[in-house]
Amino acid sequence: MAQHNELGKKGEQLAIDYLLKKDYYIIERNFRFDKAEVDIIARKGDALAIIEVKTRSTTDFGNPQDFVKPGQIKRLVKAVDEYITLNNLDVEVRFDIIAIVKEGKNYNITHLENAFYHF
Secondary structure (H helix, E strand, C coil): CCHHHHHHHHHHHHHHHHHHHCCCCCEEEEEEEEEEEEEEEEECCCCCEEEEEECCCCCCCHHHHHCCCCHHHHHHHHHHHHHHHHCCCCCCEEEEEEEEEEEECEEEEEEEECCHHHC
């Protein structure tokens, strides 16, 4: 497996661990629809949190959250619409980003709630 794929998998697991400590309930991982993959679907209270995880080994080229582009957002929204329809859900939905940067042997985690409104 390529090194960036391993870092991505590590990042997703770190995000899951982080969310569980913050009392999120993980519903699904890596939900795929059309050309989109939703990294994490979780519940927090009455809200459905759709979480995109971006992990980087450096910030030399920008922060991880800077790599969530409008086309990806559009695909994620479409996938989540499908997920909600398939599961007959009537819930508040928010889109978060968990940005992770590897710093030596440590990982710095930043959780941006309602992140798509920040663009």
